[in-house]
Amino acid sequence: MGSRPRFIDDLPLAGAAGAAGATALEPSPASDAALLDQYSRTVIGALERVRQAVAYIAVERRPPGNANGRGARGGTGSGFLFTPDGYLLTNSHVVHGATHIRVTLAEGATYDADLVGDDPDSDLAVLRIGSAEPLPHVELGESGKLQVGQIAIAVGNPLGLAQTVTTGVISALGRSLRSNSGRMIYDVIQTDAALNPGNSGGPLINSAGQVIGVNTAIIPGAQAICFATAIDTAKWVIMQLFAHGHVRRAYIGVAGTTTPISRRVQRYFGLTAASGVHVMEVVKGSPAAAGGLQTGDRIVAVDEQSIDGVDGLQRTLDASRIDRPVAVTVLRGAQRLDLTVTPSEQA
Incomplete structure (x- = not known):
């Protein structure tokens, strides 16, 4: 017979003799209290800063x-x-x-x-x-230095309950989340610090009281699966909004869908990605139309960078490509073509 799992109820009570006469470890309330106090002091100190x-x-x-x-x-x-x-x-x-x-x-x-x-x-x-006096403000941290397991503290106004605080840890890094506009948000932080409607837009902070994310979303029906936009992303957006009043992104004028590419086609054309963008529509008068893209083309690369789908194409078309000719590689029937497209600024 194999060994069975040991549940909590199977464990010997504190103070009872264990196997081979060993004595179970006595609890150490003083140590537990010290640990709890240290955690409490960390959270309280962080909150005082924000x-x-x-x-x-x-x-x-x-x-x-x-x-x-x-x-x-x-x-x-x-x-x-x-x-x-x-x-x-x-x-x-x-x-x-x-x-x-x-x-x-x-x-x-x-x-x-x-x-x-x-x-x-x-x-x-x-x-x-507007205020005649300087206002209290937070310190923005660096989300690029975060590690899974770090303390995460959320502050906000869930369901109208002002200044509500919840704590947890960073559960995962590098998640992606689709915004209401349909575009993907990348490098999203997952946390188990509880969020509820009304928390949106509040800060997620670390143990030093620095803001590491902007609390953004939850998965309805799930427990403790919450998301925050990384503060490094937010810093970039802030600078764009200050400089231009909007975020500059490149536009080529195609509507498409992510489509798989067979292994035979991958090998034949030397492609590294197993999918691309199937062009469903080319906007009349757009940069894509001027560059020769056609309905039915499959976009597989931009400037020799593999494109594995619509989200990858959107991510590639950043402000650095506005008004700059780029090479768009497409599959058209049995041909692989390199077309030149000059993206404009997204309206």
Whole structure:
């Protein structure tokens, strides 16, 4: 007979004699208390660095063409100040389409907020409030240095409960998440620090009180599977919004779908990816049309970089390729063609 699993109820009670006369280890309450106190001090210290900068955001949205406010819908979320002169970061889905935005800080002061920039593709937005005095603000950390298992602390206003704190760990790194616009958000942080509606846009912080992510989404019906946009991504979006009022991305003008490529075709053309982009439509007058792309083409590379699908193509078409000729490799029937396309800026 093989050995069976040992459940907790099978274990000897504390103080009972074990096999071969060994005595079970006595619990050490003092040590447990010290560990708990150290963890508590870490969390409390981190919160002291950010709590005053975490904001409650209330928005009003009016239906198009309705100036009298009838049928207006409200919404709430979270955000945080990241500069002393009143700039806040939040999620795009919290403020997108809002006609009025109100921000309430931890001490109760309320401000009207202006939308500086909104990027639905990364689900991030920047607001600004006016104040005669410097405002408390967070320190932005570096998400590129994170490790799985690190302490993660979420602060926000779930279900309208202001200044709610939950703790956990970083469960995984490098996840991807699809935004409401349909574009993929990459390098997303997964955490088990509990999030609920209203947490969106609030900070995810480390044990030093530095913001490492922007709390963004949960998986409905799951337990403790929550996601935050990495702060390194947010820093890049912030700079784009400050510089241009929007995030610059390249556009070629095709609609497509990810399609598999058979192994025989891969070997014949020397391809490394097992899929590509099947072009369903080429927009008339677009850079793709000018470059000779056709419906039915399969895009497999851009500047010799393999493209394995629609998300890979979107990721490749960043601001560095705007107004710069790029080589787009396509399969057309039994041919492999290298076409030259000059992407424009996405409107």
